[in-house]
Amino acid sequence: xxxxxxxxxxxxxxxxxxxxxxxxxxxxxxxxxxxxxxxxxxxxxxxxxxxxxxxxxxxxxxxxxxxxxxxxxxxxxxxxxxxxxxxxxxxxxxxxxxxxxxxxxxxxxxxxxxxxxxxxxxxxxxxxxxxxxxxxxxxxxxxxxxxxxxxxxxxxxxxxxxxxxxxxxxxxxxxxxxxxxxxxxxxxxxxxxxxxxxxxxxxxxxxxxxxxxxxxxxxxxxxxxxxxxxxxxxxxxxxxxxxxxxxxxxxxxxxxxxxxxxxxxxxxxxxxxxxxxxxxxxxxxxxxxxxxxxxxxxxxxxxxxxxxxxxxxxxxxxxxxxxxxxxxxxxxxxxxxxxxxxxxxxxxxxxxxxxxxxxx
Numbered sequence: 001x002x003x004x005x006x007x008x009x010x011x012x013x014x015x016x017x018x019x020x021x022x023x024x025x026x027x028x029x030x031x032x033x034x035x036x037x038x039x040x041x042x043x044x045x046x047x048x049x050x051x052x053x054x055x056x057x058x059x060x061x062x063x064x065x066x067x068x069x070x071x072x073x074x075x076x077x078x079x080x081x082x083x084x085x086x087x088x089x090x091x092x093x094x095x096x097x098x099x100x101x102x103x104x105x106x107x108x109x110x111x112x113x114x115x116x117x118x119x120x121x122x123x124x125x126x127x128x129x130x131x132x133x134x135x136x137x138x139x140x141x142x143x144x145x146x147x148x149x150x151x152x153x154x155x156x157x158x159x160x161x162x163x164x165x166x167x168x169x170x171x172x173x174x175x176x177x178x179x180x181x182x183x184x185x186x187x188x189x190x191x192x193x194x195x196x197x198x199x200x201x202x203x204x205x206x207x208x209x210x211x212x213x214x215x216x217x218x219x220x221x222x223x224x225x226x227x228x229x230x231x232x233x234x235x236x237x238x239x240x241x242x243x244x245x246x247x248x249x250x251x252x253x254x255x256x257x258x259x260x261x262x263x264x265x266x267x268x269x270x271x272x273x274x275x276x277x278x279x280x281x282x283x284x285x286x287x288x289x290x291x292x293x294x295x296x297x298x299x300x301x302x303x304x305x306x307x308x309x310x311x312x313x314x315x316x317x318x319x320x321x322x323x324x325x326x327x328x329x330x331x332x333x334x335x336x337x338x339x340x341x342x343x344x345x346x347x348x349x350x351x352x353x354x355x356x357x358x359x360x
Contacts, residue, residue, distance in 0.1 A: 002066030005030045005156055005188035006051060011060030013046050020046040022212035023060070028190065028205075033182050035191040035199040038209035039235065044192045045160060047209070051190065052158050053077045065155050078155035082162050086145040088133045094120070095129035098148045105152070119147040122181060139170050146178075150185060157182075159191040163198065175201050196236050200224060208232045226269075230281065230359050239283040240327045246278050254358065256282065260322050262299045266356035281360035286328040288355035291317050291347050293340030300348040303327065305341055319347060 006028040013021040021043045028034045036044040049055040051062060053074030062069045069077055080101075088097050095116050102112045120126055123143035133141055142162060149157055163171045163178075179202045182189045193199050199206050200220040207217045208231075216228040227233035230241070244256035244264075253267045254274055266282055268274060290296070291303070306326070307318035310333075317329040327349065341347050 002063070003030065004028065004063075005032065005065060006034075006190065007061075007063040007066075008047070008051070009061045009063075011047070011050060011057045011062060013043075013050060013055060014058040019212050021050065021057075024209075024212075024214055026207055026214065026217065028188060031186050031188060033179065033189045033191070033202055033204045035193055035203040035206045036209060037193055037196065037199040037206050037235075039194055042209040043212040044194075044209050048081075048158055048160055048190065048192045051156070052079055052081050054081075079158055080149040080152050080154040080156075081158040081160065082145050082149050084161045084164055086141050086162075088141060088144060088148075090133050092132070093129060094125065094131050094133075094136070094144050097133070097144055098151050101148065101152050115151045115153075116147075119151040122150060122185060123147045124177075137170075138166050139174055142166065142174060143177075146181065154187065156188045156190055159189060161193055162191075163193075164195075171198070178202060200236075208235065210235075226357055227283075227359060228269075230283075233283050233357070233359055238286050238328050240286060240289070241281060241283050243279060243281055246274050246276055246280060248276060249274050253353070254280070256280065256356075258301070260301070262301055264299050264356060265353045266358055267354060269358050280358050282356050282358045284351050284355055284357070286316070287330040288351050289327070289329045290350050291319065291329045291331065291341060292350070293345075293347055295348045296350050298350060300350045303347050303349050305343050305345050305347050307343055308341070317341070319349065321349070 004027045008024055008026040011021055011024045012019055024047060036047060038044050046055060050057055053072060057070060064078055098116045098119055099112050102115055120129065123146050125140065125143050125147065163174050166174060175198060191202065203220055205217060205219055206223050208215045208223055210231050216223050216232045223232060224236050227236060233239045242258060244258050246254055247257045247263060248255040253265050255263055255265055257263050301321055303319040303321050305317060305319050309316040313333060315331050315333055317331065319327050319329060321327055
């Protein structure tokens with residue numbers, strides 16, 4: 001049996017002259033919570049539909065559990081899909097909705113009832129079997145859709161933005177519930193979402209997609225802390241970008257010269273060669289920056305404070321550097337932070353070299 005739950009190799013899907021999915025290769029482990037993340041129109045939903053069998057690829061192959069699936073129709077694939085709008089039958093009870101797909105599996109009624117009971121227990125809806133969808137909250141309807149999919153015991157559960165219809169508080173609660181559910185059932189979950197926080201919070205690994213291609217695959221920490229491209233960096237949270245000249249290349253990393261003469265040492269990305277004199281682009285996340293009224297030890301960039309945005313637990317500072325570029329700085333509101341810093345006054349930016357990420 002294959003170690004991989006889903007294998008996508010060189011898959012392309014064209015609609016006339018447009019490639020919605022363009023040469024994607026992915027491998028998803030058994031029992032993994034894997035997310036396809038990207039903006040609208042990036043190809044993530046089309047890729048999910050290709051895995052589900054609702055679309056056929058123009059090129060490439062798809063395997064599930066080691067078995068070729070490229071030409072297998074949707075109803076014969078060992079997957080189940082939870083739609084964005086849940087697609088519950090309003091005239092059926094919760095139990096009848098969950099049991100709907102079991103009618104076509106030639107199971108005895110007692111076995112069907114046992115599956116329904118087990119599935120509802122997994123999503124914590126015991127005692128609601130006789131209710132109808134219009135008697136449920138949004139979160140409960142979402143759980144019924146999950147139970148209906150899980151009752152069919154799929155190898156892979158496909159989730160097409162299942163939390164997007166919920167309000168923020170309920171969505172955050174359901175993220176925890178969904179991740180806990182995945183751990184309990186132990187099957188592979190493949191989630192499509194455009195919500196960065198949702199993907200980072202729930203996933204074991206994330207594939208960031210852009211214009212039909214996969215830009216980076218990694219753990220949430222990897223794609224956030226060490227984005228491979230400027231797009232990944234800008235899509236996954238706020239980023240501050242600088243351009244610098246490579247002054248030296250050594251085992252310690254890259255010595256970079258910034259405008260104004262300041263030098264920093266940055267880790268060199270793997271798999272790429274650098275040469276002295278070349279121009280590179282790097283980023284530092286706002287929460288990695290330190291803003292002070294006077295220069296600290298090591299390189300410190302002079303800036304002018306433009307705005308201070310108080311947010312309770314934290315403060316966002318908007319500053320402008322010598323290039324005239326605006327920079328965001330996030331700081332926790334601990335005692336003594338921000339003293340001497342006010343809009344219109346000067347300050348200094350610094351950060352640890354390990355937080356410098358070269359992306360171009």
